[in-house]
Amino acid sequence: MSDLSAAHLLIVDDDERIRELLKRYLMKQGFMVTAARDAAQARRLLTGLAFDLIVLDVMMPGEDGVALTHWLRGEIGTPVILLTARGEARDRIAGFEAGADDYLSKPFEPRELVLRINAILRRAPKAAPASLAPQVLMLGRMRYEVDSGDLRDGTEPVRLTQTEAALMRVLAGRQGEVVSREALVEYLGRDRGHMAAELSQERAIDVQITRLRRKIEPDPRRPRFLQTVRGEGYLLTPG
Template sequence: MTEAAPTHLLIVDDDERIRELLKRYLIKQGFMVTAARDAAQARRLLNGLAFDLIVLDVMMPGEDGVSLTRWLRAERTTPVILLTARGEAQDRIAGFEAGADDYIPKPFEPRELVLRINAILRRAPRTDSAPMGRQTLILGKMRYDVENGELRDGTDPVRLTHTEAALLRILAARQGQVVSREALVDQLGRDRGGSGETAQERAIDVQITRLRRKIESDPRRPRFLQTVRGEGYMLTAG
C-alpha cells in the first residue's frame, strides 16, 4: 500500500524571519512546506504546483493578501488562512469576503496555526492536489512528477540522463528561485556521493542546454529554464 503524500502548505509572508520560523516549525509537524516572499512569487509557484492549504500574510508590499485571495478564489478552492497584524472586525470581514477560510491576527502561537490548519483540512478534501497526492510541475505541454522524477510529454515519458534528471530535481525543488552554478556543482557532487568526476560550471552549462532541448519548445528562447545573467539558472513553471 502506497503511503499518502504529506500535506503540502504554501507560506506567503514578506517577513523573512516569520517565513523561516513558520517553515521550520511546520516541517517539524510533518507538513511539506514551500515559502514565497510576496504575491508575485506565490503566483508563480501556484501556476506550477498543487497545494493543500495556503497561509497568507495580508500586509505585503505590492499585491496584498486579500487581493491574492480574490485571485485564488477565481481559480481554485484551496483553503486559505490569512495572517495579519490588524485585528479590527472590518479587516476580518474583508478577508472573509475575499474567500479566506480563517483569519489569525499577529502575534500568534505556531501551535494555534497548526490546530487551525488541521481543523480546516478535516473539513476540506484535497481537491486541488495532483493525482494521488503527487506534486506536478507544468512546463507547457510537459509535466514533471516531482516525487518520482518523471518527465512526460503528454502521456509519453521523456528519457533523461542521470545528470539531467538530477539537475531537474534540484531546480524543481527551488522552483521560482535562482540557483547558482556553484550551488548546482555542489549539489551534483553530493548526489554522486562525493566520488567520481567533480562537475564543473562549464559542464553545467552544457547539461542545461541539453535539458532545455527536452523541455522547451524553443530552446534558444527558453520560457521555463531561464538563465539569470551573472547569477545562475531558474526553473519557472506555468
C-alpha cells in the same frame, strides 16, 4: 507521518524573517513548503503548482492578502489562512468576505497555526486547479509532469533514478526559489527513508545534482535551468 503532514503548503509573506521561520517550522512538522515573498510571486507559483493550503499575510506591499484571496476564489478552491497584525473585527470580516477559511492574528504560536492547518485539511477535499495552467514544467525541450514525475525529452521518456526523481520533485515544488543543501538532505531523507544514510552528507547532494543536470541541461557545464547559487544552494528555473 500522516497524510495531513505530507500536504504541500504555500506561505506568502513579505517579511523574510517570518517567512523563513514559518517555512522551517512547518517543514519540521512534515509538510512540504513553498514560500513566496509577495502576491506577484505567489501568482506565478500558482500557475504551475497545486497546493493543499495557502498561508497568506494580509499586509503586503502592492497587492495585499485580502485582494489576493479574492482573486484565488475566482480561480481555485484551495483553503486560505490569513495572517495579520490587525485584530479588528472589520479586518477579519473583510478577510472572510474575500473567501478566507481562517484568520490568525500576529503574534501567534506556530503550534496553533499547525492545529488550524490540520483542522482545515481534515475537512477540505484536495483542491484541483480550475482555470490555471496544467502541472507541467518546461525545461527547454524537456517536459516534466509535476504530478506524475514523468520527464521527457520531446516525446522520448527520460529515466530518472529514485534519488534524481526525488530531487526533481522537491525542486519543482519550490521552483524559482533557492533550496539549500541542508534542506535537500532533510527532504530526501524524509522522502526516501532508506536513502537517508547515503544522502547524509551535503556533498552527496552536489554529486546527485551533477547527475541530474546531465539529463535535463543542454550543456551540463553551463546549467541554464538547475542553477547553483553560491553559498546558498540550488535553484530550478523553468523556461
